[in-house]
Amino acid sequence: MHAAGRRAAVLLAVLVVVAALPAVVSSRYVLSTLVFTALHALAALGLSLVMGFAGQVSLGQAAFFAIGAYVSGVLTASHGWNGWAALAVAAGAGAATAAAVGGPIFRLSGPLLAMATLGFGIIVYYVLVNWTGVTGGPSGLGGIPPLAVGSVRLDSDAAMVRLAWGALLLALWLAGNVVDSRVGRALRAVAASEPAAEAAGIDAARMKLGVFAAAGGLTALAGGLYAHYVTFINPSPFGFAYSVELVVMVVLGGVTRLWGAVLGAAAVVALVEVLRAALPALTASHGAAEYEIVVFGAILMAFVIFLPGGLGAARSRA
């Protein structure tokens, strides 16, 4: 009870600080970086639930980001839906897809499940590229309207900083509540010892499925917000490379801490900026995202060997 109140207070404080920032900072670059950090963190939060509680790696999480972006984008741009309704449907679509896909694959052991999610991610990418009638194919989908509250359009960086961080912090609050509750205990039990959890009456498969669905919903929500921010989307940022980035964020930040997703997202965003500055050739084409993966691969290996708890653990050890 105390923990929940403390958590709410901390999150609220962060929200207040972040909400006030755009009044002080006017650099587009800084503000948009803040927006993207929050969106990546929200997407990674979903994945960290899967990795931390279901103990599984999803190599296709980018697919849910894409589903969220395209569902919300298509509903608003092509069918004139209200932005918030579209966003809700997008998040729901992510959760529903995750539940549908997760059902058959969640009884699999780790590597098989990882491969299956990899396959799923590739399928979704294929569909996005080939279903040109709906998604616009490789040329993308434009004209996505920004979200609006009444007649106020949330199309400025300042507004999106507040919205994105608001969504992220709300998600952190909700996820934290779940972790500290009966459901969270059951999840931690399943992660710690599945036979013992089953013996205590916990349906491990359903728990893992629930985590997967929640993760799909959160990542899709992030994707939807992204679509309304950038107003033009195409499949290329949603491929395997982004799935890898999300895994790196979670591993970097620490798989077992919810805040790890935020930490990891910030670290990866910073890392990508550093790489772009240090190796200017990378800014040339869409391939830029892929060059970074050699660093990501090395990071994954290094962290898993030397710092399995992620940056969060390293800090608490020091």
Place this chain on the structure above:
Amino acid sequence: MTAALLEVQGLGRDFGGLRAVHDLSFAVEAGRVKALIGPNGAGKTTTLDIIAGALAPSRGRVLLDGRPLPAAGPHAVAARGVARTFQLARLFGDMTVLDNVLVGCHVRARAGWGACAVRSRAMREEERRLHERARAVLARVGLTAREDVTAGALPYGEQRLVELARALAMAPRLLLLDEPGAGLDGDEHRRLAGLIAAIRDDGTAVLLVDHHIDFVMDVSDTVVVLCHGEKLAEGPPEAVRRDAAVIAAYLGAEDDGC
């Protein structure tokens, strides 16, 4: 006679060519303690695993309250009021003792994802109740002082007690104990025996597997002797102890001649 809570009928289980359990039948009534004893490899843990729903039998069946075991797996069997402990204590090592026991309360609670996410009034009320209940169980096994300790850091004897507490928190009607006394010293054994007697007096049916003959004889109402997966004898402890076949095969001889 009270109707049996648990009935095992003609149970058989093969592993490839090996017959781990063969044509095993017995029953356990509410408020009674039955022990399964026998040398290693006699099929005791296999039998427990089948009753707990973790293993499917090759032949025969298990009835709980006259109804067959649910096929969906251990969690479904647990939901029907069967709690178990494991041969090697399986705790949630990184969670506190209290949290471990709270996991045992899972089946008796209802708050779902939505209620937990927003901390609804019903959820908070339920959490309070669960915490009370978990603390009561911990007091019963004598671990109140260890409530906030990380379970993995406890000495082995206390870890076994935590596992037992988690099973008790489920308010089971049938309690399956797999070598509850393993690794315990004399004092701890006595405390455990007292605990089991109290559990039995509450009306819970207890089926236990153990190697300590004195402990088993002390705590059980009936004893089933298994040998190479088959029932060799069944009866009150003293009768079994004096059974010539049992003595020859198990209690007397040093090797598991059976």
Place this chain on the structure above:
Amino acid sequence: MLDGVPQYLASGLVVGGIYALIGLGFVVVFSVTRIVNFAQGEFVMLGALLTVTLQARRLGAPAAFVLAVAAVAAVGAVLERLAVRPLRGAPGLTVLILTIGAAIAIRGAGLVVWGTDPFAVAAFSDGPPLRVGGAVVARQGLWVLGVAGAVFAGLWWFFTRTYAGAAVRACAINPRAARLMGIRVDRVFLLAFALSGALGATAGAVVAPITYATYDMGLMLGLKGFVAAVLGGLVSPPGAIAGGFLLGVVEALAAGLVSSAYKDAVAFVVLIALCLAQATGRLPWRVPATE
């Protein structure tokens, strides 16, 4: 449409040989170490691209091939020694992330070294395609089948006729017993990864003249090779071989008879079907647990 079937069969068998080789790589590592080596597909890529580079340096095709295979075998060995070995006994998720990280690092390294452009690779022998029973098969296709066949035979001989091979099989069946018999299990692990590198590189080197070599070829090929291995139960070399050919043929038939746009979808459909069968317990063989 149906008279294209012999052609589809032929090309399906050729690509099936590749899948079989890659699947074998997965099986060798998994059966010994119980690890799914995500980097397997990237070994294929390395084999292909190294062949490109070596051929560009005027090495003859056979020398380039042998060197490429040896180099990637070494990469596999290094991976085992530096990354897998320190993590022995670590939880499955950790090891999984490790091999995923290795795969990604190798893929990224491939991108950095060779860039995004596809490379053409000279076929092993020149000459027009051959007509075999109603189908037209490129010479390299026959090379694929020939090399694959030689590899299968060589592996069979290795596993059944040599001490080292028997040691590998023993570890696959029961590592503890193998250790008690005096077998150096850590050496067998090393050998398994080196073999997986060699098998992947062989597949890459021999398929590159047909499909071009690019830095990202490893992802799909690895996935399909994995499906082949799983079709065989992940621990059975003959199963992986059969699975590879089966997948190749079904893929080619689907592409030819239904639609070529969704050729790659076949592997996924098979994967999903396998997952469903595994989940509902309807597989006639066990997909083994990894933990």
